Amino acid sequence: MGRNLQSGERLRPVDLARGHGLSAQAVRNYEEAGILPAADRTPHGYRVYTPLHARALRTFLALVPGHGHQAATSIMRAVNEGSQQEAFRLVDESHAQLLEDRRTLRAVESALRDLDPAAAPGAGAGGMFIGPLAGKLGLRPATLRKWERAGLVRPYRDPRTGYRVYGEADVRDARLVHQLRRGGYPLEQIAPLIDRVRTAGGLEPLEAALRDWHGRLSARGRAMLAGAAELDAYLRERG
Template sequence: MNATKPSNAGVRRPADLARRHGLSAQTVRNYERDGVLPPAERAPNGYRRFTETHARALHAYLALIAGHGHATGGEIMRAINRGEIETALRVIDRSHALLQRDRETLNAVEEAVTLLTATRQPAQGRGTVPISALAHRLGVRPATLRKWERAGILQPAREAATGHRVYAPDDVRDAELAHLLRRGGYRLDHIAAVLHRVRDAGGAGPLAASLGQWRERLTARGRAMLTGAARLAAYLDGDDLPISARPTAAAGRSEPDPRPR
């Protein structure tokens, strides 16, 4: 009996890498073309020849996508494959900082919604109020409300005849919530993000019901980042890492070997 053996057990086809992750072979080719996988050698017939290194790179990239998203995951892998490790680490740090900001936003929303539902008084009537009345209600100056508007916190309508700002009950709710957050020391851009969440949810009540799901998503994202970091480290620790992906290659600081060859 004659057993057929591959000419190179370490060489893999695009389909071999793709099958493990439920991808198409063309997707793997595209990843190599786009630089998220290191360059593959070509066989005499022009076919790509992938190796275990490419398999680890693909494993790392897909894990990074789960935690950081497609764009950031691709930015990280391309920097790694160019040998720009510091650049890749800065991108990772930036992504972790964004996750931390999302956690702080969630904490602010939870605190503000609790305070709002416990302390708010219904807006007077169902009509609109002028800026002077809302400023008096909150104990702030009208200039403060205009500043909040420029920051994207408030979105009052304008009277057709005069162009004066008028605040509907939902605007009053947003102003009360912003006032609570400002007293808590939150930045204006942070408050604007919170108010965006409130408006998207249809108010403080519906938002409060969705806060648990929001926290679960942030937790899943954080855990995915840990998995991505582990798989990226496994890729970087490989003895067969391509020369282009080694830090000294891009830095241009490597010295010629003085020993005779």
């Protein structure tokens, strides 16, 4: 990736950008954001970068896939400001979030195993009103109404009172939406999954989504390892 840089070599923004698919302006923006150390300037005001800046850029780009752009920026800024402990804390936070996401996935899988795939639509004797269902899921009733507008849940309306009544299948759908939202899925991706569950009369259509979720978590974990290796190399080079 890029040229074999020698210590003390003077580099332009375009030299750092080359090989990363970046523009020279992006490199300058990264410096202004604190992702790269501050560059020296020539008497004419041109930036002068070094192999250390090239290493910083590689480190940042390696951190982004595992930690996200915002966290990676904060990590690099902390390192460049000489606050290694803050950088390590931020790394720990990302790992803690990944662990929480894994726990959420396990909770989703557990919830799916507990759901009754044969539940019939509509409101039976065991129907629930919106308030108790929202309380059971730890949501606000407004959230359930939003999901209803998006077609994710379809409660029965009592013709006498107009109250929403959630039957077994409706409760199943609400629980599925809740768990998938916790897993980071946007509503527009959840809607076709719920439709497939309804059409198939079971939960098998979600198996592909769960495999994809597992894959994304594993990819983040691997990316964090790669980012950690680059960060360690950058810290060593900084001294």
